Amino acid sequence: MKIYSRGFNLFGEITEPILNHFTLVVEFEVIKKVCLNFSYSIFHTDKECFLYVHEGVIDLVKAFEGDVLMVGSNDDFYLFMKDTGELLLGDLNHLQESIQTHYENHFPDKTIKDIVCGSKIIVIYGTDGTVCKVIDSVPQTLKFKCNNIVDVKCGNEHCLILDEIGNVYSFGVGSRGQLGHGKLNEEPEPVLIEALAGIKIKKIAAGGWHSCAISEDGVLYAWGWNCNGQIGLGKTEEEDGYVAVMAQPHVVEFSNEDLNALYVACGARHTIVYTDDKQLYGCGWNKYHQLKTCDDKNIFKLTHLHNFEDYSVLDLQCGPWSSAAICE
Numbered sequence: 001m002k003i004y005s006r007g008f009n010l011f012g013e014i015t016e017p018i019l020n021h022f023t024l025v026v027e028f029e030v031i032k033k034v035c036l037n038f039s040y041s042i043f044h045t046d047k048e049c050f051l052y053v054h055e056g057v058i059d060l061v062k063a064f065e066g067d068v069l070m071v072g073s074n075d076d077f078y079l080f081m082k083d084t085g086e087l088l089l090g091d092l093n094h095l096q097e098s099i100q101t102h103y104e105n106h107f108p109d110k111t112i113k114d115i116v117c118g119s120k121i122i123v124i125y126g127t128d129g130t131v132c133k134v135i136d137s138v139p140q141t142l143k144f145k146c147n148n149i150v151d152v153k154c155g156n157e158h159c160l161i162l163d164e165i166g167n168v169y170s171f172g173v174g175s176r177g178q179l180g181h182g183k184l185n186e187e188p189e190p191v192l193i194e195a196l197a198g199i200k201i202k203k204i205a206a207g208g209w210h211s212c213a214i215s216e217d218g219v220l221y222a223w224g225w226n227c228n229g230q231i232g233l234g235k236t237e238e239e240d241g242y243v244a245v246m247a248q249p250h251v252v253e254f255s256n257e258d259l260n261a262l263y264v265a266c267g268a269r270h271t272i273v274y275t276d277d278k279q280l281y282g283c284g285w286n287k288y289h290q291l292k293t294c295d296d297k298n299i300f301k302l303t304h305l306h307n308f309e310d311y312s313v314l315d316l317q318c319g320p321w322s323s324a325a326i327c328e
Contacts (some may be wrong), residue, residue, distance in 0.1 A: 002327045006019045007290030008322050010054050021293065032045060032046065035071060037075045070114055072114075079115050087112075111130070113125050118157060120156055121154055123159050149161060153211075158206065158211070161190050162203075167192060168204060170211070171190045174186055180223045181193065181247070184247060207266030222271065227269065228297075230285065231250070231252070232302045233300065261276075265316035270285045271283055273302065278309045282299065283301055308327075314327060
């Protein structure tokens with residue numbers, strides 16, 4: 001499996017601070033999870049876990065003296081669960097610190113399914129449907145419980161939850177419409193996004209303050225903050241009809257009506273979408289060429305970015321100011 005990335009780059013052994021085209025950055029036989037952050041990245045493979053920083057690569061399996069089952073990270077720290085069930089917290093200055101005592105009462109018997117980190121919120125969910133949010137290092141088990149969670153995504157301060165039926169729930173800060181409930185209120189507990197109810201959603205993505213979803217039929221929905229055009233409404237700030245905040249999901253249209261969206265990922269203020277014709281599209285902030293190499297700092301409608309006909313794209317991933325395609 002290979003990861004091709006472009007945009008702002010302060011990780012790995014690549015010397016250019018800005019990648020102006022999709023560049024092969026890592027290659028592993030199996031990649032379980034990719035965490036792209038502002039100044040470092042983590043790649044969790046089948047049996048290994050590597051932290052890439054500008055100065056080099058750290059083998060975290062050796063550093064932690066045990067297999068890493070799952071990983072989550074943000075710009076400030078990373079969080080791992082070892083095969084022993086122990087949770088470890090680390091940052092670039094302090095490699096690891098056990099924080100098992102903080103979580104053992106929330107997830108007994110090693111039932112954690114995954115760890116998802118935003119810049120100001122962490123969500124840990126279990127195989128039994130338990131969901132725990134962590135804010136300022138304080139864990140809190142939510143009243144909400146769902147035994148069929150298939151995906152969780154975190155933005156800076158909000159979270160999306162997708163169940164196997166295709167329902168999408170959101171909670172956290174909603175000040176820029178990122179929760180999709182038609183208002184700007186904060187939600188302490190997950191609430192069903194009514195505008196998507198009855199639409200079977202198969203993919204979700206959370207940006208800094210915006211959100212996206214793809215339906216089973218390949219329709220792309222987006223909502224939240226649109227300051228840089230990241231939700232693809234198409235109108236610039238100088239045009240009539242420009243909307244800075246969209247508090248409910250809306251359909252994002254491609255120039256070709258026959259296209260179906262397969263994968264979506266969101267950065268801090270940009271969005272990328274892979275379609276069934278093996279092309280990549282995107283919109284939003286482009287200061288560091290995280291979308292395409294051009295003079296436009298903001299791209300307000302879905303624009304063709306790259307031809308992936310020669311690749312087999314398995315998923316997309318974004319850092320705050322970078323974009324990546326995970327390929328077979």
